Amino acid sequence: MESDEEDFVFYGTPIEREEEINSRKRKSVADASGTMRTLPHWKQEVRDEEGRRRFHGAFTGGFSAGHYNTVGSKEGWTPQSFTSSRKNRAEVKQQDILNFLDEDEKAELEGRGLGTSSQFDTFGFTAVELARKQADKEQQQRPSAIPGPVPDELIVPAAESIGVKLLLKMGWRQGRAIKDSRANSRYDARRDARKAFLRFSTGDVKSEIPNSEPFQDDDDTVSQPAKGDVSSSQSTPVYVINPKQDLHGLGFDPYKHAPEFMEMKRARTAGNQEGYKKVFSTKNNLFGFRTERIASGFGIGALEELDVEDEDVYTSGYEFEETYVQEEDEPPSKMITDGKQKLIGRKVEGVLLGFRIASKSDYQMERFDPPVIPKDFIPHHKFAGPLIGGYKLADTPPVEVPPPEDNNLKLLIEGVATLVARCGKLFEDLSREKNKSNPLFSFLNGGTGQEYYSRKLWEEQLKHVDQPKPQFDDKLSPSLERMTAESRGKILGEKPLARSAKELNPPAASDGVHVQYNLSDTFTKPTSSGGMPEVVKPFKDDPAKQERFEQFLKEKYQGGLRTGAPVGAINMSEAARARERLDFEAAAEAIEKGKGLKEAKLSAEHFVDFLATGGMQFTSGGVEEVKDTKLEGLMMEKMFPKREEYQWRPAPILCKRFDLIDPYMGKPPPAPRMRSKLDTLIFTSNSVKSTKVEESLTSTPSSLPQSNAEEKDTDGSENVNEKVEVECVDRPVDLYKAIFSDESDDEESTSTLKQAEDPNKKVEVANTTLNRLIAGDFLESLGKELGLEVPSDLPPSKKGQTAAPQNEAVPVGEQNVNILSVEDKPYPTPSTTGILSDHRMTGFAGHDLNSRKEDNKLDHNSAGSGSKIMESTSSKKTSGKVYEEEMYKDKGDRKANNRRVDIHRDCSGSSSSEDEKRRKRSRRRRYKSSDSEDSASSDDYHTKEHSKSRDRKKGSSQGKKSQRKHSKHHKHRHRDSSPRDHHRSRKDRTVSEREKHRWRD
């Protein structure tokens, strides 16, 4: 083509560019088609149809994408990163198609959009649109305090709409209402007239104003909103936005059915906004002033709505308003009329459509004089009684006086002072009166020790005042809150009848038991009857339960007669009762501990004396407060030093280092008590019941005098306690050894089988005196046995000491201390001492109950050790009887000696009862799992037998029991190597053989 060019004549100018482009095009086409292909790919370039290197990658990206090619910046596309921190919150970006368009594309798009040119923008819409756009642009460019797009309302159209233009041409001016101007003018005229009128008629407003007002009214109410609207429509918003200003839910219209109110509200809010003031102040300066005051927020919360009533409340009676008014150069004379005017004006504003103000209101504020306070009224009441301890404290403290030489007198004085400080002057007066003749109490009447008494009293009061309040509240409030019949009775000193016990017992037995119960109350010291001090009322909020608790404590610590039935409400289930008993145990334990920490100040006898004389009137039923702490002190004095025993587990290594044998042989500590308690709760019920029944059985037919019975009972309780004590001293090692060593002896049976056949019948023949003898024997032999068994460190002398007196019927009181201290030994802290001691106890009890059906169950049971004490008390009786019976039948020739032996055996069995129980349990388990295990092992044999003779369960269990007993005993006897015992054991063996045969048949 180039070669031909010279031969042609050219007309016009050649279009060179075209050619160039073409060549470029061609080139690119060629490239695309094939030439480029020869190049290696890293040299290949992609060009657009114009030959430009504009390849943008797989989609439209590519290596050069963004680099000044598409984006317009050197960096090109940067992926959008999202960062948001607490200070800089990432804002949600609204994406738009424009964001993704190139300039040229945008230009294209722009060209396509339709719009009216400003020239023909009749209604100004386009102008507004444009203005908005412009504003948007500016907004983006300059930083602004308020982010986001400009509110529409702020943008005023640049051009006026044609309508405005027309209006303007018609004489309308900006800021005027389109309403007819006549109304305005008329209004103005009228206002002027009224002003003038008011100025003239200062004198007789009353007659004149009502005439003029109604007319003014309807005009006002109608025209006001309109005016407000117009005046505020200077800058016509593009959209009429109704901002939400109230706190109602969206779409909720409180004025739905009462548009009048809405109207009013709108007027008011509009008035609060700009323009309102102007309008209304021109109308009525007083009214305007008023609203302004309110609008400034005086006395009205931010969220409250301004109401007519609000104004009413706050306007009148504020002086500064008047001064303010005076500053406005209005004559003071006018103020009076204005006051009236004000009132009316206000009301006018608030009147609804179709209503008018009453010309005269019949509502008159009626005023009452305050009541006359009597002359002798003292505003602060002081209690004369004991409640306020500080009534004397303002006095100068009495001189410190050395205490009187007589120690008893000193103690007495201190005691009385404490009581008086606690209970108030009343108590002092009472005791003074009561003890007029008593020389010991002469200090109350100014005798010896009077100074010391006053000093002491002062000190006590001081002490008392220091911490009275919380204590007081604690004590008082619960009783105030729930005044039940019981608590009221307690306060009044009534003695509640033990109705629960009565209802529990069979009617035949109930009377005797009941009398016993009451008697026991009267015979025991009053110190204990209501005796638990207020401080140690753990069940204060449940009077019934507290009562039961007290009963429980009494039975626990005191001896005396038992009601036989457990002290529980009838409506309680057995399980609940057992649980409650556990609670009681724990509480009693806690109380016991707490007592130990307190001081004992009064000597025992003195306080008893004092109580008997001075404090008696309070103690008839159980007003505890009088006696509480002092009593406690007294008890403590008796108690200290108090010995308790717990289980303790020395670490094996400690024993090793001390070169001792670990008493527990490295056995793991007992499981926590709670579990076992729950396990065994199930089994309690039956045994308890049975005990109950038997108790009633034994108690009813006994024709012995009451006192005898009581004695017996206390005796029994002591025995129990002794047993407990002795029981606890045992060495566990011995037990295990003993049991596992003489397994083979188990085969031997006992001589006690005959009585097994009908224990109930025998129970009836029981003789109480013999019972006591047996008990004594039992304990003695027990002591002996243990004296042999226990390590030397616990001297046998002590054992003998504790056990022997039983035999000789030593006065009860002397042992009481011991018993008290000993009694709660086995269950001091539920967690630590736990099962083992418990087991022992219950094992013990179970053993005693061996003539019972529930024997094995009881054995298993470790709950309610407290109840066990009682049970074992009663059961021992029966078991004793049983033995008695057996003796009479089998070996009539042998008398008390044999009895002793029998009991001896019994006790040896009891000492090993823990292991026995354990083994029994395991046996039972085995038995459950496989009955087929029919080995020669005596254990299994007996279990089988046991299961077979369900109907003869009593007998079989008895036999089993005694077997175990015997086996145990044999060992000891071997140790003792007493010939008589040997003889005895041989005899037993033969007897047991016989029995076995009989059973097998």
Added chain:
Amino acid sequence: MSVSELPTKESNVLKGHEGGVLAARFNSDGNYCLSCGKDRTIRLWNPHRGIHIKTYKSHGREVRDVHVTPDNSKLCSCGGDRQVFYWDVSTGRVIRKFRGHDGEVNAVKFNEYASVVVSAGYDQSLRAWDCRSHSTEPIQIIDTFSDSVMSVCLTKSEIIGGSVDGTVRSFDMRIGREISDNLGQPVNCISMSNDANCILASCLDSTLRLLDRSSGELLQEYKGHTCKSYKLDCCLTNTDAHVTGGSEDGFVYFWDLVDASVVSKFRAHSSVVTSVSYHPKDKCMITASVDGTIRVWKT
């Protein structure tokens, strides 16, 4: 033993402690004595010749009690730094420090074989530490006390502790029982009679109480001295005929064991007599006081 044979004549004054001496103890044969005090030191003396032999320094705070093994080879001490130190007597170095008490340690004792140290702490516990192993963990913690344990005594098979909660508790390792005797008064110090049948407990109501260990019976009360706020030692004489103890007014009292009468009292120190220790065999006694001296008394 008549009253005239009581050690009431001062034979030596051992001076050296700066600040109060909190405890003074004879060793097992009575030839030497150890003292410890507020100056954080333990001192070894020959009381009969009045010679200061050695000073043991390592405690970070005051040393409250010290005890020496029967073979005089090891010491143990305790104090305000909540640790129990196990010392070598001859080298004067600490062999082991037993940490674990959560409070000050009030008293410390070796057992018979010097294999275990039992300490009584303000943290209401008794702790037994093993001297034979290298473990510094207590091998037994007894925490049945409800207040600070002030004093500890050991027999062959028992650990006996006296506590501010008013109890004297003996823990018998042979039968695994704890026997608690509640005296109702804070117990300051306990010491055992030489026949090991009785416990003498010094209570904060200015009374010494003698308890029968087997029965828990209160055998006698000894009054007359002042003991209301300090830990004062008490002990029985070597013949168990008399009871002796210090008083807060600087006096030393001797009571007859049986009838509890004050058979002798004399002013031993200018201020509180913190510790008394009676010679195991002879009529000799040492007293320590907060005035910083230890005095040796002989007949």
